[in-house]
Amino acid sequence: MSLAFDHPWLFLLLPACLPPLLGRGWRWQPTPSTALFAPDPLSTLLDGALRLIAAIPIAALILGLAGLHTPRQTILHTGQGAHIVIVLDRSLSMDEPFALRGEKPRETKTQAAVRELAALFARCPHDMFGLVAFSTSPIPVMPLTDHREAISAAIAAMSGRGLANTDIGGGLALGLSAFANDDPAATRILLLVSDGAGTIPDATRAYIRTTATAENAHLYYLYLRSGDDPPLAEDIGDDIDLDRPAGLNAFFRGLNIPYTGFEARDATAIEAAARRIEALPTYPITIPETIPRRDLASECFLGAAVFLALSLLAQLGEQAIGNETADERT
Amino acid sequence: MIAYRDWRFWLRLCALAAILASLVIPKLNLTRPVYDLIAVLDITGSMNVTDQTLDGAPATRLALEKRALRTLLAELPCGSRLGVAIFVETEPFLLFEPVETCGNFAPLDQEIDTITWRMGWDSESHIADALRHAMQRASTLGADLIFMTDGQETPPLWWSGMPDFAAVRGRVQGLILGIGGTTLVPIPKFDSYGRPTGFFKPGDLPPERDGLFRGREYLSAVDEPHLKRLAGESGLTYLHLDTPTALWPAIAHAATPRPHAAPLDLAWLPAGFALLLLAATGLPPQSHLSAKFRSVVEKVFFFEKKKQKTFTRAVADPAGRARDMN
Numbered sequence: 001m002s003l004a005f006d007h008p009w010l011f012l013l014l015p016a017c018l019p020p021l022l023g024r025g026w027r028w029q030p031t032p033s034t035a036l037f038a039p040d041p042l043s044t045l046l047d048g049a050l051r052l053i054a055a056i057p058i059a060a061l062i063l064g065l066a067g068l069h070t071p072r073q074t075i076l077h078t079g080q081g082a083h084i085v086i087v088l089d090r091s092l093s094m095d096e097p098f099a100l101r102g103e104k105p106r107e108t109k110t111q112a113a114v115r116e117l118a119a120l121f122a123r124c125p126h127d128m129f130g131l132v133a134f135s136t137s138p139i140p141v142m143p144l145t146d147h148r149e150a151i152s153a154a155i156a157a158m159s160g161r162g163l164a165n166t167d168i169g170g171g172l173a174l175g176l177s178a179f180a181n182d183d184p185a186a187t188r189i190l191l192l193v194s195d196g197a198g199t200i201p202d203a204t205r206a207y208i209r210t211t212a213t214a215e216n217a218h219l220y221y222l223y224l225r226s227g228d229d230p231p232l233a234e235d236i237g238d239d240i241d242l243d244r245p246a247g248l249n250a251f252f253r254g255l256n257i258p259y260t261g262f263e264a265r266d267a268t269a270i271e272a273a274a275r276r277i278e279a280l281p282t283y284p285i286t287i288p289e290t291i292p293r294r295d296l297a298s299e300c301f302l303g304a305a306v307f308l309a310l311s312l313l314a315q316l317g318e319q320a321i322g323n324e325t326a327d328e329r330t
Numbered sequence: 331m332i333a334y335r336d337w338r339f340w341l342r343l344c345a346l347a348a349i350l351a352s353l354v355i356p357k358l359n360l361t362r363p364v365y366d367l368i369a370v371l372d373i374t375g376s377m378n379v380t381d382q383t384l385d386g387a388p389a390t391r392l393a394l395e396k397r398a399l400r401t402l403l404a405e406l407p408c409g410s411r412l413g414v415a416i417f418v419e420t421e422p423f424l425l426f427e428p429v430e431t432c433g434n435f436a437p438l439d440q441e442i443d444t445i446t447w448r449m450g451w452d453s454e455s456h457i458a459d460a461l462r463h464a465m466q467r468a469s470t471l472g473a474d475l476i477f478m479t480d481g482q483e484t485p486p487l488w489w490s491g492m493p494d495f496a497a498v499r500g501r502v503q504g505l506i507l508g509i510g511g512t513t514l515v516p517i518p519k520f521d522s523y524g525r526p527t528g529f530f531k532p533g534d535l536p537p538e539r540d541g542l543f544r545g546r547e548y549l550s551a552v553d554e555p556h557l558k559r560l561a562g563e564s565g566l567t568y569l570h571l572d573t574p575t576a577l578w579p580a581i582a583h584a585a586t587p588r589p590h591a592a593p594l595d596l597a598w599l600p601a602g603f604a605l606l607l608l609a610a611t612g613l614p615p616q617s618h619l620s621a622k623f624r625s626v627v628e629k630v631f632f633f634e635k636k637k638q639k640t641f642t643r644a645v646a647d648p649a650g651r652a653r654d655m656n
Binding site (some may be wrong): 013016018019020023026039057058061062064065090133135136137138139140142143145147149150152153154156157158160161163164165249297300301302304305308309311313315318319320 | 332333334336338339342343345346349350352353413414421423424425426427428429430433434436437438440441444448449451452463467477540593597601602604605610611612613615
């Protein structure tokens with residue numbers, strides 16, 4: 001914990017502490033020289049303490065006026081938490097209404113996804129988040145960060161109109177690349193939120209397979225299933241290249257990483273996904289945390305007040321030696 | 331108990347009172363101007379033209395946009411909020427809503443740095459439409475707008491020209507920043523892996539398909555007349571940006587400041603006064619300054635004032651004493 005000052009030039013005033021420390025006191029007492037007394041440790045101690053108590057308020061005031069503070073700083077501490085990268089589908093189809101079969105649609109798939117993600121984000125206060133969007137091309141929206149305001153603003157910004165096509169593979173690849181520079185001890189979670197599939201080119205499949213295994217990522221697929229969309233558990237035989245959610249599901253299962261698919265037909269799916277994420281074991285990781293600046297001026301002033309009060313009390317105990325009308329040096 | 335007879339004791343008591351006052355004095359409720367902004371960056375193909383200069387080296391228009399925005403992020407007073415969108419085609423894609431800039435500096439700065447033309451989802455660039463959409467979005471979010479583009483409509487506008495800005499005019503303040511050189515230069519081409527493959531040639535763009543082509547659309551320069559017209563239609567301020575540092579001073583003129591609480595701490599006033607009093611007790615007793623303090627304190631607390639004064643004057647100034655007696 002480091003300390004800093006706003007106005008260090010005020011230290012030039014520090015010699016103001018010297019008179020009480022080194023001075024001869026305010027008054028001359030009509031007493032013969034004390035030089036003949038045997039040295040008295042208690043008196044010496046008391047003398048030193050009183051001088052110190054008188055000097056401290058001056059020094060403390062100068063420190064406070066100079067703006068003593070602990071600066072805004074990033075400290076590393078060990079904590080538990082996951083690194084979650086959200087990969088969000090922003091293709092045009094996400095602008096279609098999201099509703100159960102026979103139910104009247106109240107919102108688009110995008111709105112539902114943003115609502116669910118905001119809920120998930122709120123449930124995971126200790127985790128770091130990153131956000132990747134994809135349509136025709138993948139778009140990094142927010143790097144993996146512990147700045148919750150920034151993540152919150154990015155999730156909220158996703159509620160706009162959808163863009164164009166669906167490049168799920170590019171989105172997953174970019175999402176995985178977010179783990180390249182994070183703490184390797186962290187539990188890494190890739191959360192894909194999409195309303196369908198889209199084919200992934202072979203080269204991208206190979207990249208996803210190797211990277212996902214190398215980064216030891218957990219993959220969750222939140223499938224926004226609306227109306228008559230095919231189910232995630234659809235029987236598609238061996239055709240994992242099929243452009244259907246079940247095909248993607250099969251491809252993810254074939255990856256050598258922990259994977260779960262969720263069908264979001266209502267709010268319980270995100271609830272289930274959130275519970276799964278919370279239940280994952282997390283390991284101690286090094287978390288950088290930014291601590292805001294803290295001003296210590298009022299602590300300085302309080303200290304000055306306490307010591308000055310002490311000093312004044314001591315002064316009230318002062319007794320004149322001999323004649324009451326002792327000569328004052330002034 | 332002789333302390334109270336010393337003027338310096340009273341001085342120190344006053345100092346204690348002043349320190350206690352500094353601990354309880356309320357802060358003054360001042361405000362300072364901050365800004366809520368959405369910056370929209372053109373990331374279409376023509377922004378890859380290398381006709382700008384950054385740090386003495388040639389740079390693309392996109393690099394200048396990004397540098398200008400990162401410089402602004404660092405300059406904005408704390409409490410300001412910045413959102414960033416990218417656009418190709420007609421739609422600005424908001425990356426994040428306006429969010430406080432100082433507390434979130436690191437991820438915001440990093441994010442702006444990662445913006446590339448490869449995030450684009452279309453090769454067209456309908457600037458007037460994108461501007462209108464951006465103004466709508468900014469107005470919904472209660473922010474002002476920074477719209478950075480070279481003004482190159484691809485395909486060109488029809489004779490019918492501009493979309494109608496009536497619905498958004500006046501609801502959003504801000505800047506249209508023209509980015510790019512004024513001489514026509516070729517636009518670079520890339521393959522699907524993002525590798526440069528030379529430049530567009532006259533035959534590369536469809537000769538007459540959607541808009542009013544003039545036959546030199548494979549070249550690009552900042553289209554200032556068009557951007558100035560857009561500024562007139564939309565009620566924003568036009569500025570040609572050629573250095574990243576020019577953005578922040580322009581914002582202060584073109585955007586609407588929002589008062590942000592900036593409480594002023596006044597504790598230093600009584601604390602400084604206390605320090606002055608304590609320092610005065612350490613003055614050499616014979617000094618002129620010390621005597622000044624003494625006389626003030628004795629006037630305020632009037633202990634033994636009359637007697638002492640008369641006595642001192644009688645010794646020091648017999649003539650005065652004689653005057654008093656007369």
